[in-house]
Amino acid sequence: MVPTLQVTACPACGLPAEVWDRAVLASTDGPVEHARVRCLDRHVFLLPVAMLADSSTPEPSGGADAGGRSRSRPNATTRRTS
Ligand SMILES: [Zn+2]
Numbered sequence: 001m002v003p004t005l006q007v008t009a010c011p012a013c014g015l016p017a018e019v020w021d022r023a024v025l026a027s028t029d030g031p032v033e034h035a036r037v038r039c040l041d042r043h044v045f046l047l048p049v050a051m052l053a054d055s056s057t058p059e060p061s062g063g064a065d066a067g068g069r070s071r072s073r074p075n076a077t078t079r080r081t082s
Contacts, residue, residue: 009053010039022049 006019017039023046024031033049 006035006052008035008037010037010041010043011045011047011051011053012043013039013041015040017043017045019052 008017008019009015010017017037019035019037021036022033023036024033026032034046035049035052036044036046037052038044
């Protein structure tokens with residue numbers, strides 16, 4: 001696992017916020033990946049990664065079906081491996 005710094009916008013104040021942790025939480029639709037973000041003004045949020053103000057989320061409208069195992073879409077992302 002390579003640690004990457006992801007920056008998004010704070011949902012409260014709009015300042016740059018750092019994604020400093022991620023966790024998969026159970027929900028009624030199945031597991032949902034959440035991100036903990038902390039902004040420059042020290043607001044801390046735990047929110048689904050789909051709600052991050054960031055364009056790097058490859059599937060904006062996926063995961064709504066009951067199976068929930070269609071995670072691998074080979075041509076969805078432009079992923080850099082260095
Ligand atoms: Zn903030």
